[in-house]
């Protein structure tokens with residue numbers, strides 16, 4: 001790794017700058033439609049959006065794999081078109097599809113990856129051992145990767161993406177398919193890494209909880225554009241009040257409900273998704289009995305009632321009109 005590039009990247013306050021990116025596939029699939037955002041150096045940035053929103057296309061462009069039709073991307077202050085070779089040394093990428101060779105051991109996978117980046121000898125051995133240690137894989141380093149659990153294989157994948165000491169790491173849905181425990185453990189490793197190595201991390205995810213837990217900043221992307229961007233805590237705070245969720249027995253009552261309760265002054269917003277009505281209110285204690293009374297009179301059967309503080313899911317729903325977690329078909333094993 002070239003020290004000049006490392007130094008330049010470390011001093012650059014903005015690690016990733018994306019300006020008005022447009023990418024069309026064929027004649028009419030507009031994957032990106034004026035995408036603009038930036039990521040501060042050292043931050044963990046969560047890139048959220050439903051299937052087909054344009055996340056992977058954006059990541060492919062930022063990592064120099066695909067050229068945009070229009071727009072500009074700078075990575076650590078360098079334009080991606082004119083500095084491809086240097087940028088590929090500056091970034092690490094962990095794609096959705098694993099790069100692990102399942103028949104090789106963890107150590108062999110890391111060693112080969114290091115050799116591809118020109119590392120040799122003791123420098124390579126030390127880096128491999130450090131990464132095995134950091135991801136708690138030392139004990140299994142001599143075992144073929146096909147004997148690893150999903151979480152261990154994913155850790156190995158991320159370790160491989162870090163072998164050349166990149167300053168910016170792109171993680172494309174790193175925890176998809178992992179069980180909740182492995183997912184939480186991986187979050188911990190990513191958090192530690194970002195802090196200790198001063199890494200900038202851009203993470204695409206379908207899991208709002210993941211973005212909420214990990215990211216300093218999130219951007220919600222849909223139809224190739226940023227819909228909203230900000231610190232998760234601040235975005236949630238902006239949705240002041242509580243969320244009252246009413247799960248209904250029959251969804252055919254939806255049409256009436258909005259009409260029946262929308263005049264109540266304590267109600268800020270009503271959203272309907274799947275089998276539930278979500279009511280945002282500053283006066284949940286006062287409103288809950290009133291709403292339940294009105295709906296009972298109107299003959300609406302309510303299965304359950306929940307009051308909660310706004311989550312990133314509620315932020316997502318406010319800006320996209322739908323929930324992400326319910327529409328994406330999460331895979332938990």
Ligand SMILES: Nc1ncnc2c1ncn2[C@@H]1O[C@H](COP(=O)(O)OP(=O)(O)OP(=O)(O)O)[C@@H](O)[C@H]1O
Nearest residue numbers: 025029030031049050051052053054055056057058
């Ligand atoms: N190589 C390609 N050829 C044609 N269309 C493509 C290609 N790659 C992506 N698309 C289309 O571009 C749009 C954006 O896709 P993209 O994969 O970037 O979205 P995404 O947000 O990453 O989705 P996912 O979460 O499912 O990975 C989609 O309509 C997709 O079908």
